[in-house]
Amino acid sequence: MGKTLFQKIWDEHVIHEREDGNALLYIDRHLTHDLHHRLFKVLQSKGLTVREPGKLFGVPDHSVPTTAKTVEDIPEGEMRETVAGLQQAADDFGFHHFSMADERHGIVHVVGPEQGITLPGLTLVCGDSHTSTHGALGCIAFGIGSTEVEHVLVTQTLWQRTPKTMRITLTGQLGFGVSGKDVILAVIKKIGAAGGTGYAIEYAGSAIDGMSMEGRMTVCNMTIEAGARFGIIAPDDKTIAYCADRPFAPQGEKWDEAKAYWRGLTSDADARFDAEITLDGGAIAPMVTWGNSPQWVLPVTDRVPDPSSETDPQVRADMEAALDYMDLKPGMALSDIKVDTVFIGACTNSRIEDMRAAAAVAKGRTAKARTLVVPGSGLVKKQAEAEGLDKIFIEAGMEWREPGCSMCIALNGDMLAPGERAASTSNRNFRGRQGPGSRTHLLSPAMAAAAAVTGRLTDVRTLIEED
Amino acid sequence: MMASKPGLTPFTTFASVAVPIDIANCDTDQIIPGRFLRRSSTDLDYDRILFHDLRFNADGSEKDFVYNRAPYREGRIFVADINWGCGSSREHAVSVLTANGVRSVIAPSFGDIHYNNCIKNGVLPIQLSSEHCATLRRQLRESPGAEIAIDLDTQSLTGPDQTSYAFEVDAFDKHRLLNGLDDIGLTMAFEDKIADFTGAYAKRHGWAG
Numbered sequence: 028m029g030k031t032l033f034q035k036i037w038d039e040h041v042i043h044e045r046e047d048g049n050a051l052l053y054i055d056r057h058l059t060h061d062l063h064h065r066l067f068k069v070l071q072s073k074g075l076t077v078r079e080p081g082k083l084f085g086v087p088d089h090s091v092p093t094t095a096k097t098v099e100d101i102p103e104g105e106m107r108e109t110v111a112g113l114q115q116a117a118d119d120f121g122f123h124h125f126s127m128a129d130e131r132h133g134i135v136h137v138v139g140p141e142q143g144i145t146l147p148g149l150t151l152v153c154g155d156s157h158t159s160t161h162g163a164l165g166c167i168a169f170g171i172g173s174t175e176v177e178h179v180l181v182t183q184t185l186w187q188r189t190p191k192t193m194r195i196t197l198t199g200q201l202g203f204g205v206s207g208k209d210v211i212l213a214v215i216k217k218i219g220a221a222g223g224t225g226y227a228i229e230y231a232g233s234a235i236d237g238m239s240m241e242g243r244m245t246v247c248n249m250t251i252e253a254g255a256r257f258g259i260i261a262p263d264d265k266t267i268a269y270c271a272d273r274p275f276a277p278q279g280e281k282w283d284e285a286k287a288y289w290r291g292l293t294s295d296a297d298a299r300f301d302a303e304i305t306l307d308g309g310a311i312a313p314m315v316t317w318g319n320s321p322q323w324v325l326p327v328t329d330r331v332p333d334p335s336s337e338t339d340p341q342v343r344a345d346m347e348a349a350l351d352y353m354d355l356k357p358g359m360a361l362s363d364i365k366v367d368t369v370f371i372g373a374c375t376n377s378r379i380e381d382m383r384a385a386a387a388v389a390k391g392r393t394a395k396a397r398t399l400v401v402p403g404s405g406l407v408k409k410q411a412e413a414e415g416l417d418k419i420f421i422e423a424g425m426e427w428r429e430p431g432c433s434m435c436i437a438l439n440g441d442m443l444a445p446g447e448r449a450a451s452t453s454n455r456n457f458r459g460r461q462g463p464g465s466r467t468h469l470l471s472p473a474m475a476a477a478a479a480v481t482g483r484l485t486d487v488r489t490l491i492e493e494d
Numbered sequence: 495m496m497a498s499k500p501g502l503t504p505f506t507t508f509a510s511v512a513v514p515i516d517i518a519n520c521d522t523d524q525i526i527p528g529r530f531l532r533r534s535s536t537d538l539d540y541d542r543i544l545f546h547d548l549r550f551n552a553d554g555s556e557k558d559f560v561y562n563r564a565p566y567r568e569g570r571i572f573v574a575d576i577n578w579g580c581g582s583s584r585e586h587a588v589s590v591l592t593a594n595g596v597r598s599v600i601a602p603s604f605g606d607i608h609y610n611n612c613i614k615n616g617v618l619p620i621q622l623s624s625e626h627c628a629t630l631r632r633q634l635r636e637s638p639g640a641e642i643a644i645d646l647d648t649q650s651l652t653g654p655d656q657t658s659y660a661f662e663v664d665a666f667d668k669h670r671l672l673n674g675l676d677d678i679g680l681t682m683a684f685e686d687k688i689a690d691f692t693g694a695y696a697k698r699h700g701w702a703g
Contacts, residue, residue, distance in 0.1 A: 039698075039699075040695075042684065042687055042688055042691040043684055043687050045665075045666060047664065047665035047666050049664070049666040051681065051684060051687075051688075053688075053691055053692065053695060055702055062531055062532070065534070075678075089531075090532065105532045106532075109532055146702070148699070148702065149702060154583060155582075155583055156581065156582050156583040156607055170583040170607050171583060171607065171610070172583055172584075172585035172588075172607060172608075172610060172611035172614065173585040173611075174585060174611065174614035174615065174677070175610065175611075175614065175677075177678070178677050178678055178681065181678055182678065182681045182682075182688065183688075183692075184681060184684075184688060186666070186677055186680075186681070188664060188666075220519050220577055220580060221519070221576055221577040221580065221603050224577070224603055224604070224605070224606055225606060251581075251607075252581075254577065254580065254603075254605070254606070255606070256606045256607060277701040277702075281700055281701040282701070284700060284701045285701035285702075288699070288701070320519045320521075322519075341518065341575070341628075342518075345518050345519075436528045437528060437529070438528055438529065438531065438532070445552070455521070455523070455581060455582075457521045457523040457524065457581060458523070458524065458547070459523060459524075459527055459547050460523050460528065463527070463529075463547055463552065
């Protein structure tokens with residue numbers, strides 16, 4: 028029997044396998060961010076060192092104010108200590124660090140692929156659940172907790188149970204106005220927020236083949252919102268072209284060697300998956316969430332669901348609680364929901380393609396709600412500015428900020444007031460995620476820009492014309 | 495209560511008042527809101543952060559939430575609903591459990607990363623069917639202060655009505671929990687294998703270095 032793409036990469040990294048199926052895996056790349064800075068102090072207090080500092084990359088992102096260009100710009104306090112703490116750790120242990128002043132700085136999950144740190148065939152970990160993003164390049168990438176982070180720092184290995192495998196095939200081609208964000212929201216709607224628990228999900232099919240690398244990263248990013256730690260897409264010509272000439276990617280003969288190896292990284296025709304799901308990619312519409320779990324999502328053309336039509340009493344109660352928290356009435360059109368704030372950014376949707384999609388809608392229009400546009404890295408910012416996208420946003424009355432996680436996790440001062448409602452390109456609509464009492468509707472960058480210029484959730488297809 | 499991290503306290507048998515947490519998809523943002531992630535788990539009031547926004551109003555007064563009420567407040571076993579601990583990888587979501595002395599969460603399913611974080615901190619995640627979890631939660635609502643007793647060695651637990659439930663646990667996880675083992679210590683024993691692997695891997699995949 029053939030092997031899946033995931034199994035091929037996994038097997039290549041097994042140092043030791045126990046009879047119970049747990050394996051000690053070698054880790055090729057370790058990314059870290061500001062919230063882990065304390066761990067390095069723990070290491071020092073235990074007299075431990077970082078085994079392979081050349082494979083460790085630190086980027087401050089969670090605690091970075093989007094109005095600050097350097098650590099010195101951050102007012103004294105918790106945020107500054109956290110960002111400075113990671114810099115100190117990098118100095119002490121000698122690992123790569125992209126400081127705020129560096130144009131390569133940004134959100135760790137944007138920086139990894141952009142710098143060629145993330146490559147097909149690798150194992151990559153980070154103490155952040157959205158590490159699944161990197162799987163879009165055809166590697167095994169997953170989020171871990173801080174005890175596991177410490178383990179990787181000290182040993183460059185990790186104990187893992189072999190996950191089950193699921194293949195989600197997206198047939199057809201995406202329609203006009205539909206992007207990777209809508210695809211992953213449709214996937215989560217189909218399998219549920221726990222549907223992928225215990226699985227590594229491989230995405231395949233013509234809709235995935237037709238998608239850009241940015242779109243694929245968005246799909247893999249929110250795989251964790253379907254419960255799976257791993258999302259993976261087989262590397263193809265697009266992947267290889269994307270990786271070519273990136274600063275940390277192999278060069279010369281090593282590049283040729285890598286390319287030859289990557290060409291074999293596909294699931295064999297006779298590989299068996301523990302679960303197979305198929306969705307018609309052509310039938311996916313622009314999506315928007317209405318509740319406090321990403322699984323509570325509908326096409327924007329739909330209406331707020333009515334809990335009374337739900338037969339399971341527990342689900343009904345959950346829906347009622349969500350509608351109460353979100354202050355929504357059953358049956359109202361989703362497009363009648365007014366928003367106070369729009370956030371375009373986060374590791375889900377802050378790459379150049381996302382900026383372009385939002386700008387195409389914002390162009391020549393005026394924002395009717397406070398709108399923050401936060402590029403995912405200094406290089407995305409630079410590229411967007413070279414294309415004049417910053418001017419489009421600013422002329423539309425939107426705020427063009429410095430890179431960071433920003434309002435996705437609201438740890439940097441960018442947040443919603445209690446009761447405030449946001450249209451957000453981030454990944455989680457949990458209660459209080461964007462500030463205590465905040466209300467979040469997740470959607471794509473184009474849809475977010477549409478909400479910004481109309482002041483309510485809006486089907487972006489009514490605002491733009493097909494090429 | 496003093497905030498302490500039992501960390502590597504072995505888990506053998508454990509009995510406690512149990513708390514019904516009737517929230518499906520209780521994400522780690524509910525267990526510990528993001529704004530507390532820069533706090534140190536050695537802070538004396540760290541235990542107050544558990545379920546913070548479900549428990550407290552903005553002025554610090556208590557909300558009507560099960561974990562605020564006696565005798566549940568002393569409960570050190572939680573019975574939860576589907577997808578407990580989904581979302582963020584924050585290990586703080588386990589630190590706030592251990593800061594309150596919680597040693598086990600029983601649920602129909604768990605977020606994968608949170609599940610692993612529990613194991614690494616001596617907290618036993620027990621998976622039971624939705625029906626059994628619903629039964630336990632109902633019994634705990636009807637009999638506040640009722641206890642659950644867990645025996646990891648025999649992989650069984652006893653509910654408030656003395657019904658016994660068997661549960662599965664990964665053999666390696668069980669070994670680690672029963673003996674309070676820390677992974678770095680375990681891995682150090684494989685030093686020779688790691689060194690051999692690393693050398694061979696660098697030859698096989700020179701591009702990946």
